[in-house]
Amino acid sequence: MTPVEAEKAPAASTAADRRAARAEARREEILDAAQRIFAVKGYHEAGIADIATELGIGHGTFYRYFANKQDIAAQVLERAIMQIAAALADEDPTASSTVDEYREQTRRIMFSMFELLDARPEAFNLLHVQSLAIDVEALHTSFEAYSGYTEKFLENGVEKGFLRQDMDVEITAQALVGLIFEGTRRAIAEDAARETWTRWIEAGVALMFDGVSG
Amino acid sequence: MTPVEAEKAPAASTAADRRAARAEARREEILDAAQRIFAVKGYHEAGIADIATELGIGHGTFYRYFANKQDIAAQVLERAIMQIAAALADEDPTASSTVDEYREQTRRIMFSMFELLDARPEAFNLLHVQSLAIDVEALHTSFEAYSGYTEKFLENGVEKGFLRQDMDVEITAQALVGLIFEGTRRAIAEDAARETWTRWIEAGVALMFDGVSG
Amino acid sequence: MTPVEAEKAPAASTAADRRAARAEARREEILDAAQRIFAVKGYHEAGIADIATELGIGHGTFYRYFANKQDIAAQVLERAIMQIAAALADEDPTASSTVDEYREQTRRIMFSMFELLDARPEAFNLLHVQSLAIDVEALHTSFEAYSGYTEKFLENGVEKGFLRQDMDVEITAQALVGLIFEGTRRAIAEDAARETWTRWIEAGVALMFDGVSG
Amino acid sequence: MTPVEAEKAPAASTAADRRAARAEARREEILDAAQRIFAVKGYHEAGIADIATELGIGHGTFYRYFANKQDIAAQVLERAIMQIAAALADEDPTASSTVDEYREQTRRIMFSMFELLDARPEAFNLLHVQSLAIDVEALHTSFEAYSGYTEKFLENGVEKGFLRQDMDVEITAQALVGLIFEGTRRAIAEDAARETWTRWIEAGVALMFDGVSG
DNA sequence: AATGAATGAGTCTTCATTCAT
DNA sequence: AATGAATGAAGACTCATTCAT
Numbered sequence: 086m087t088p089v090e091a092e093k094a095p096a097a098s099t100a101a102d103r104r105a106a107r108a109e110a111r112r113e114e115i116l117d118a119a120q121r122i123f124a125v126k127g128y129h130e131a132g133i134a135d136i137a138t139e140l141g142i143g144h145g146t147f148y149r150y151f152a153n154k155q156d157i158a159a160q161v162l163e164r165a166i167m168q169i170a171a172a173l174a175d176e177d178p179t180a181s182s183t184v185d186e187y188r189e190q191t192r193r194i195m196f197s198m199f200e201l202l203d204a205r206p207e208a209f210n211l212l213h214v215q216s217l218a219i220d221v222e223a224l225h226t227s228f229e230a231y232s233g234y235t236e237k238f239l240e241n242g243v244e245k246g247f248l249r250q251d252m253d254v255e256i257t258a259q260a261l262v263g264l265i266f267e268g269t270r271r272a273i274a275e276d277a278a279r280e281t282w283t284r285w286i287e288a289g290v291a292l293m294f295d296g297v298s299g
Numbered sequence: 300m301t302p303v304e305a306e307k308a309p310a311a312s313t314a315a316d317r318r319a320a321r322a323e324a325r326r327e328e329i330l331d332a333a334q335r336i337f338a339v340k341g342y343h344e345a346g347i348a349d350i351a352t353e354l355g356i357g358h359g360t361f362y363r364y365f366a367n368k369q370d371i372a373a374q375v376l377e378r379a380i381m382q383i384a385a386a387l388a389d390e391d392p393t394a395s396s397t398v399d400e401y402r403e404q405t406r407r408i409m410f411s412m413f414e415l416l417d418a419r420p421e422a423f424n425l426l427h428v429q430s431l432a433i434d435v436e437a438l439h440t441s442f443e444a445y446s447g448y449t450e451k452f453l454e455n456g457v458e459k460g461f462l463r464q465d466m467d468v469e470i471t472a473q474a475l476v477g478l479i480f481e482g483t484r485r486a487i488a489e490d491a492a493r494e495t496w497t498r499w500i501e502a503g504v505a506l507m508f509d510g511v512s513g
Numbered sequence: 514m515t516p517v518e519a520e521k522a523p524a525a526s527t528a529a530d531r532r533a534a535r536a537e538a539r540r541e542e543i544l545d546a547a548q549r550i551f552a553v554k555g556y557h558e559a560g561i562a563d564i565a566t567e568l569g570i571g572h573g574t575f576y577r578y579f580a581n582k583q584d585i586a587a588q589v590l591e592r593a594i595m596q597i598a599a600a601l602a603d604e605d606p607t608a609s610s611t612v613d614e615y616r617e618q619t620r621r622i623m624f625s626m627f628e629l630l631d632a633r634p635e636a637f638n639l640l641h642v643q644s645l646a647i648d649v650e651a652l653h654t655s656f657e658a659y660s661g662y663t664e665k666f667l668e669n670g671v672e673k674g675f676l677r678q679d680m681d682v683e684i685t686a687q688a689l690v691g692l693i694f695e696g697t698r699r700a701i702a703e704d705a706a707r708e709t710w711t712r713w714i715e716a717g718v719a720l721m722f723d724g725v726s727g
Numbered sequence: 728m729t730p731v732e733a734e735k736a737p738a739a740s741t742a743a744d745r746r747a748a749r750a751e752a753r754r755e756e757i758l759d760a761a762q763r764i765f766a767v768k769g770y771h772e773a774g775i776a777d778i779a780t781e782l783g784i785g786h787g788t789f790y791r792y793f794a795n796k797q798d799i800a801a802q803v804l805e806r807a808i809m810q811i812a813a814a815l816a817d818e819d820p821t822a823s824s825t826v827d828e829y830r831e832q833t834r835r836i837m838f839s840m841f842e843l844l845d846a847r848p849e850a851f852n853l854l855h856v857q858s859l860a861i862d863v864e865a866l867h868t869s870f871e872a873y874s875g876y877t878e879k880f881l882e883n884g885v886e887k888g889f890l891r892q893d894m895d896v897e898i899t900a901q902a903l904v905g906l907i908f909e910g911t912r913r914a915i916a917e918d919a920a921r922e923t924w925t926r927w928i929e930a931g932v933a934l935m936f937d938g939v940s941g
Numbered sequence: 942a943a944t945g946a947a948t949g950a951g952t953c954t955t956c957a958t959t960c961a962t
Numbered sequence: 963a964a965t966g967a968a969t970g971a972a973g974a975c976t977c978a979t980t981c982a983t
Contacts, residue, residue, distance in 0.1 A: 100983095108946085129343050129432070132973060143948040148975070184512050214431050218343070221428065225488050239511065249505070249513045256502035257511065259485060260478045267442075267477020272437045288470035291463070296510035297453065297471065298398050299463045322963095332956060357965040359960085368957065536967085557771050560952065571969040576954070598758065611816070612940050642859050648770070649856065653916050656909075665941065677933070677941050684930035685939065691909020695870075699743045699901060702867045714948095716898035719891070724938035725899065726826050727891050750942095774977065785944040789979085796978065 112150045114140060120161045128158055128218040154276035158219040166210040166227040170234075172201045178237035184247045187238065188294055192286055195265065200283040202269050213270050228266075232259045266291060308357065326364045334375045338421035342372055342432040372433040379422040380441040384448075386415045392451035398461045402508055406500055409479065413496040416483050427484050442480075446473045475480060478503060540578045542568060548589045556586055556646040586647040593636040594655040598662075600629045606665035612675045615666065616722055620714055623693065627710040630697050641698050642713035656694075660687045692717060754792045756782060762803045766849035770800055770860040800861040807853040808869040812876075814843045820879035826889045829880065832938055834928055837907065841924040844911050855912050870908075873903045906931060 117137040122131045133154055137144050151157040181187035202209050216224040217298055235258040242248030268285045271277065332353040336345045348369060350357045365371040390408055395401035416423050430438040449472040456462030482499045485491065546567040550559045561582055565572045579585040609615035626703055630637050644652040663686040670676030696713045699705065760781040764773045775796060779786045818836055821828035830838040844851050858866040877900035884890030910927045913919065 101361055104945090105431050111946090133975085134973080144974090145948050145976080146946080149946070154974070211453045214435060217428050217431050221488075226486075235332065235471045241513075242511065247513055248511050249509065250433055252505070252511060253502035256498050257506050260481060260499075260506055263477045263479075263481020263484070264474045265477075267474060267480070270477070271473060273444075275449075284467055284470050285474075288467035289474055290508065291466070292474055293506070294512050296506065297456070297462050297466060298508050299456075299461050318963095347958085348956080351966095358958085359965050360963080362958070363963070477968095532966090539967090550776050561954085562952080572953090573955080573969050574967080575973095577967070582953070642863060645856055647796060649916075656913075669939075670939065675788065675941055676939050677937065679931070680939060681926055681930035684926050685934050687913060688906045688909060688927075688931055688934055691912070692906045695905020695908070699870075702863075706850070712895055712898050713902075716895035717895070717902055720899050720902055720938065721934070722938045722940050724934065724936045725884070725890050725894060726936050727884075727889055746942095775979085776977080779945095786979085787944050787946095788942080790979070791942070 108150075108253065115147060115150055116157070116161060117163065119157050120165070120211065122194050122205050122216050123161060123219075124157065124210040128215045135254075155219070158215075159173065159223065162211055162216055162223055164221070165205075165211040168205060168208045169198075169212065170227075170230065171199060172197045172284070173231070173234060174184075176238075178234070179241045181238075181241065182245055182247070184294065186240075187242055188290060190238070191290055191293065195268070195286045195289060196282070198265065201270055203279075206273060209269050209272060209273050213266070213273060228259075228262060232262045235261050261293060264293070302324070306380050312490055313407070317402060317510045322364075324345060329356075329361065329364055330371070330375060330378060330443050333371050334379065334425065337372065337429050337433075338424040339373055342429045344389050345393055368403070369433070372429075373437065376430055376437055379419075379425040380444075382419060383412075383415060383426065384441075384444065384471075386411045387445070387448060390452075392448070392457045394457065395452075397457055398456075398463070398508065401456055401461065402504060404452070405507065409500045409503060410496070412479060412483060413486065413500070416486055427487060428505055434512055442473075446476045475507060478507070521564040523606065536578075543570075543575060543578055544585070544589060544592065547585050548593070548635050548639065551586065551589060551643050551647075552638040556643045581711065583647075586643075587651065590639055590644055590651055593633075594651070594658075596633060596636045596656065597626075597629060598655075600625045601662060603660070604666075606662070607669045607680070609666070609669065610673055610675070612670075612722065615670055615675065616718060618666070619721065621717055622716045623717060624710070626697060626701065628712070630700055631707075634701060637697050637701050641694070641701060656687075656690060660690045663689055673681050689721060692721070733868055750792075757784075757789065757792055758799070758803060758806060761799050762807065762849050762853065765800065765803055765857050765861075766852040770857045797861070799863065800857075804853055804858055804861050804865055805845075807850040808865070808872075810847060810850045811840075811843060811854065812869075812872065814839045815873070815876060818875070818880075821883045823880070823883065824887055824889070826884075826936065829884055829889065830932060832880070833935065837910070837928045837931060838924070840907060840911060841914065841928070844914055845921075848915060851911055851915050853907070855915060870901075870904060874904045877903050903935060906935070 097105055115136065119131075119136050122135050122139060125131075126135065129275060133144060133147055136157075137147050146241045147157075151160070161177050173194060175197070176190055209218075212224070212227070216227075232255075236254055239248060239252065239258055243254060268289060272281065272285070275281075329350065333345075333350050334355060336349050339345075340349065347358055347361055350371075351361050363369075365374070371402075387408060389411070390404055395404050426431075426438070426441070430441075446469075450468055453466065453468045453472055454463060457464060458469060481504055482503060486495065486499070543564065544681055547559075547564050550563045550567055553559075554563065561572055561575055564585075565575050575585075579588070601622060603625070604618055609618050631651075640652070640655070644655075660683075664682055667676060667680065667682045671678060671680060671682060696717060699710065700713070703709075735781070750787075755928060757778065761773075761778050764777045764781060767773075768777065774788055779789050789799075815836060817839070818832055823832050854864055854866070854869070858869075874897075878896055881890060881894065881896045881900055885894055885896060910931060914923065914927070917923075
């Protein structure tokens with residue numbers, strides 16, 4: 086390789102890289118705009134034109150990055166599900182060894198859910214309100230993933246003996262997911278204050294660990 | 300009043316009554332058809348034409364009974380919510396005096412939910428899948444009603460001393476509604492077998508009354 | 514049947530008939546307009562909007578009568594092919610018994626083609642210019658039909674002995690169709706005068722019956 | 728002119744020549760690709776993108792060589808017409824002195840048409856199927872050229888006395904062109920076997936020289 | 942000279958709603 | 963009271979063409 090070639094090669098590669106990076110950035114921009122638009126207007130009421138206008142780009146540009154409306158919607162939804170999943174991923178399902186540790190872990194998980202809800206309300210709006218219009222299957226799959234993850238925590242507790250031994254781990258995990266999501270659903274619907282979070286976390290943890298019995 | 304009038308008046312009134320009854324019956328027919336269609340095709344995919352065709356009536360006739368698509372959808376949804384509410388109404392929130400009685404009552408309530416789900420899957424489909432497309436507000440209102448009703452059961456237990464005294468009754472009721480609806484949501488989505496119901500009822504009751512702690 | 518029913522029944526049937534007749538008339542109107550538009554602007558340049566505007570009806574009305582653009586185009590083309598075929602159908606393939614009779618018959622056929630071309634130039638424009646854009650297959654099928662029909666005349670002549678005995682009837686028929694259609698093609702393209710028709714008919718008949726040899 | 732300039736000038740001119748040659752070669756490549764694409768997909772269905780992709784060049788590059796889609800289509804069509812014309816140009820319109828010589832000449836011409844059709848089916852597809860979408864006028868002009876050329880052969884025969892003296896040379900030439908093109912049209916449409924060629928040539932020549940009379 | 946990202950005019954098609962019969 | 967023909971707003975999507983790099 087001559088010095089000239091040595092200089093050219095990286096340059097060319099950088100140019101191509103830059104282009105790819107730009108394209109990816111633009112794709113991300115459109116995805117963001119779409120998430121906003123879908124969250125505000127809803128999947129069906131939102132038009133491709135709305136997304137394009139939001140970004141000040143032409144309609145056609147949109148179609149350079151996404152095949153069609155359904156395509157971007159699915160990607161937006163998937164991203165929202167991933168963002169939420171990421172908030173849960175910090176916790177290790179096998180970390181707790183006592184009820185109190187697990188109780189504390191649960192508090193943290195619920196808290197990060199509410200934090201995320203504050204930071205990215207659109208992500209939850211997508212999940213709660215738009216997902217059905219976009220792809221019913223995707224919603225179900227994501228709930229499956231969340232409950233599967235929750236199951237691991239419960240299994241850990243049962244194995245280590247600090248949770249009820251006769252627990253139907255699978256169903257209980259599903260029920261707990263329902264419980265948590267109802268919390269976030271209401272928080273969005275009612276535009277809940279931070280104080281309400283605390284009540285949900287405390288009441289939720291109390292219900293989950295102690296039940297309603299006196 | 301002449302004898303002639305005396306005869307006519309009741310006759311006329313009966314004719315009007317019959318007409319009104321007929322109209323009401325037709326309205327109900329259309330509502331039924333719409334519920335089926337919405338449940339099968341979804342709110343947005345379903346057209347007025349589908350409903351009219353299902354009944355063998357003209358499109359125009361539809362508009363003699365309902366103002367527009369949104370109108371009938373709202374009524375269909377409201378009806379579905381009422382049908383589900385009716386299944387709960389059999390139980391008296393103040394009936395239980397011991398934990399075991401309430402536990403039994405809760406079992407019955409959950410069981411009737413699953414029975415209703417078997418009898419009227421469209422009602423639940425409407426609630427779970429279509430409601431968001433039709434009227435987000437209505438869904439929230441209905442959840443509000445369900446949780447308000449559940450609250451009464453909890454309050455009764457707290458007052459009578461057989462439920463946890465420090466319970467956040469409002470939030471706990473909301474959480475329990477979320478839990479139950481997740482159960483029905485999954486039952487519909489997965490077309491669950493009767494056996495799964497039992498697991499849900501048992502695991503749900505266990506979680507609710509005893510919590511997960513060992 | 515009571516007298517009342519007797520009166521009603523026909524009346525009802527007439528009302529339905531009238532509606533069907535109106536629909537058919539409208540369908541025909543749209544078909545006519547489409548033929549004009551397609552002939553003037555060409556299949557691809559013509560829009561549904563052009564057809565609707567031509568008739569002063571809404572775009573949507575068009576779709577009550579035809580499934581889509583391709584649908585009406587196919588029907589327009591089929592109609593044009595039928596109109597041209599009708600002009601030929603007057604002649605009986607087995608009528609001639611001598612060369613002179615057949616020669617006269619051929620003259621008449623060619624003449625009616627030119628007459629039709631004068632009366633319905635759009636029909637020929639459709640066939641010659643638009644057909645390929647609409648449905649290549651349809652054009653080929655129609656040529657097949659025309660040459661099949663021509664074949665019958667030639668067979669008749671060969672059987673009766675007044676036409677060349679060693680003739681390849683099939684191919685010759687195809688060639689003659691090509692010859693005639695080139696005549697009409699040019700007549701349209703050049704907006705030919707009536708005098709040109711006569712030259713085509715005479716030269717065509719001479720070529721067909723006597724060939725070019727001296 | 729300094730010696731240096733003397734050396735540079737020719738070098739520059741050669742470089743420019745090479746560049747021009749390269750440009751011409753590229754132009755030809757694009758033209759070839761376009762001919763293939765138009766023949767396969769049709770003028771309207773084919774996109775500039777298809778042509779660019781076929782060659783692995785950018786869309787923009789296309790526009791350095793052709794003004795627009797219509798432009799290249801016209802050139803492709805013109806080239807096809809020229810290619811077909813070239814196949815005819817081998818024959819001298821004044822070469823024949825007897826009917827038999829002309830008959831033989833005609834056979835050769837028809838044969839070379841079928842040979843060309845075998846070698847360059849796209850050229851004929853362009854002419855028969857795409858030309859109308861591209862430029863109706865061009866098609867007519869080319870037919871004009873073909874018939875003008877045919878006319879020369881006929882005139883030669885009439886002058887030399889071996890063809891019918893009362894022939895309408897102009898119209899007859901046009902009719903013969905129609906006859907031949909119908910042959911090639913069918914050959915393409917039906918993907919005709921080589922055997923069919925012979926039948927067309929024989930039947931065509933027989934019809935042309937002897938007519939159908941017995 | 943080559944590229945390909947950006948553009949937006951243009952088109953078909955759907956469907957809720959109205960209204961004359 | 964019932965009908966269904968007519969309507970046109972609305973929206974997704976394509977593709978020839980331009981132009982900055």
